[in-house]
Amino acid sequence: MTEQPVPLFNLQTQHDSLKQEINDAALKALNSMKWLLGPETEAFEKEFAQMTGTKYAVSCSSGASAIQIALAAAGIGNGDEVITTPFTFVATTTSVTLAGANFVFADIDPRTYNIDPKDVKRKITKKTKAILPVHLYGYPADMTQIMKIAKDAGLKVIEDCAQSHLALCNGVMTGGIGDAGAFSFYPSKNLGACGDAGAITTNDGNVAELCRSIRHSGRAKDKAYEYDHEGSTLRMDEVQAAILRVKMRHLKQWTENRNRAAALYAEHLKGIPVTPPPQTPHNWSQSFYVYTIRAEKRDALMEHLKKNNIGCAVYYPVPLYKQPVYKGLGFKAEDFPHAERAAEEVLSIPMFPELTECQVQRVCKVIRSFYE
Ligand SMILES: Cc1ncc(COP(=O)(O)O)c(C=O)c1O
The missing domain is CATH 3.40.640.10 (Type I PLP-dependent aspartate aminotransferase-like (Major domain))
Structure with missing residues (x-):
């Protein structure tokens, strides 16, 4: 099946x-x-x-x-x-x-x-x-x-x-x-x-x-x-x-649902060698627009997810200082080592208010299978 x-x-x-x-x-x-x-x-x-x-x-x-x-x-x-x-x-x-x-x-x-x-x-x-x-x-x-x-x-x-x-x-x-x-x-x-x-x-x-x-x-x-x-x-x-x-009228509930899905991801990603999003300090809360992990062999993982019909995307693969439109402005990539690395390693996986625990489990299972 x-x-x-x-x-x-x-x-x-x-x-x-x-x-x-x-x-x-x-x-x-x-x-x-x-x-x-x-x-x-x-x-x-x-x-x-x-x-x-x-x-x-x-x-x-x-x-x-x-x-x-x-x-x-x-x-x-x-x-x-x-x-x-x-x-x-x-x-x-x-x-x-x-x-x-x-x-x-x-x-x-x-x-x-x-x-x-x-x-x-x-x-x-x-x-x-x-x-x-x-x-x-x-x-x-x-x-x-x-x-x-x-x-x-x-x-x-x-x-x-x-x-x-x-x-x-x-x-x-x-x-x-x-x-x-x-x-x-x-x-x-x-x-x-x-x-x-x-x-x-x-x-x-x-x-x-x-x-x-x-x-x-x-x-x-x-x-x-x-x-x-x-x-x-x-x-x-x-x-x-x-x-x-x-x-x-539904935004508050949708935001809570996104955050609940994020908590499920944090649970199900345990033991998988990827870095989940950071925890927010006390009195802060994230409103998960996307759920972004940092992953080794990111591009290969992305292929694996796509092959298994799991949606994913990179936000953002090319930092703005490298965009053709800003070529003439003299930016140097070495001045932004953390943005450079993030662009190579981040990957956003499914996130929307209606995401179910079964779907979260499935996404995590496919990620786990990639690293095994
Ligand atoms: C970080 C950020 N800034 C600005 C914008 C621009 O918003 P809009 O597409 O509504 O012009 C977006 C939307 O895509 C965004 O993600």
């Missing part, structure tokens, strides 16, 4: 379980004739702020635009330097460039894969204006150290929360620790729209107002054709807001 495939993630089951509600909400928004910045968007922003424990949420067109808007609202622009990680999705750095600033890489902590505060400190120059940590795989970056460094050096902090919905650092949810948080609702994210969408969270009313203006062509508040900033067309639409409101 052939065993059932285990996909890397599974959007179908979740969508099927909410299909009627999603269809009703989307249709209602569609027929309201208020397609942008209407009641669904307003309600979504209130609910998302509440969910993330922040005072304000400003919806926008994607996670990438959320970073770009948040940087611009923090006053980061031409010639400013923003310190970030090279071990992330490319939108982290393209958003810095689109905001008019220059990104500078600090290496990662090999245990958590997140930006290493010690290296951030070394990379500060007179031009540095902000730190842009990414809470990779849903594991919070070391915000205690990062906020201290930022405070001492007078820097802004924009959190890239694309992968960390509801993750906690020192009891505070990511997105509410720095000056602003940037969230993605790309369909496969922990909270995913049926298309592209994003949001900025902040506890600063002025930052929120600026974000609202920048996403809406730089419009002055309540003025139809008066502009007090340079912005762009970066709004989220009502249909996505309506869909996200339906899905958001």
